[in-house]
Amino acid sequence: MDRAAKSELVTTLHNVFKDTGLVVVAHYAGMTVSQMTDYRQQVKEAGGAVKVAKNRLAKLAVKDTSYDSISDLFKGPTCLAYSKDPIAAAKISVTYAKGNEKLIILGGAMGETVLDANGVKALAELPSLDEIRGTLIGLLNAPATKIARTVTEPGAQLARVIQAKASQGEAA
Secondary structure (H helix, E strand, O other): OOHHHHHHHHHHHHHHHHHOOEEEEEEOOOOOHHHHHHHHHHHHHOOEEEEEOOHHHHHHHHOOOOOHHHHHHOOOOEEEEEEOOOOHHHHHHHHHHHHOOOOEEEEEEEOOEEEEHHHHHHHHOOOOHHHHHHHHHHHHHHHHHHHHHHHHHHHHHHHHHHHHHHHHHHHO
């Protein structure tokens, strides 16, 4: 990698760190290319990305960002999984690490909050932003549904009583 490419990579990563909601740092030693491709694809489908960069370049990229505190995690063969959604990268990384023992989560950061491996795992157990939105919409729609059901129920009961009387009259 020549000097211009390294500079471009540092600039790209620096901009990513300014925009992202969560960064997960993991060791990937021993993973095959197909496993790494599968991991990248799963994170990409969740709205994130996985980047492998030299530790020295990653340390330069996090400098002067809110993720500066995770620079001590960059030791050994590390990869970065990040996403704007603060849950997506953690959820995919933890799920993938359960199925592949070669992906070892070291920690991460959410803004200025540094997370250890257990913190990332706890974050992965939270519902995603889309799940929370769906729950809120369901809670907001529930009262309207109950009101509509309550308003229509007396008429429905009256109709059932009339139908029952009519059925009795026909049977007699």
